[in-house]
Amino acid sequence: HFAFYDLKMQPIDGIQLLKETRQIAPELPVTLMTAHGSIDSAVEAMKAGAFDYLQKPFDLNALAVAVRGALN
DSSP states (O other): OOEEEESSOSSSOHHHHHHHHHHHOTTSOEEEEESSOOHHHHHHHHHTTOSEEEESSOOHHHHHHHHHHHHO
């Protein structure tokens, strides 16, 4: 199992959902994706426990690498 969250979601954002996921399922690989990426948000995501961080639009190869990594 793995999860993909968008950084910009409502009613909570992807970082907050990631933090809540870490409390419930700390081993679940979570990849955050966003069209509004920045170095700061990438660092925040990784510090919060993200497995990976993808900036949209991403190519299918980057997505496949993220999925393969999460499954290993």
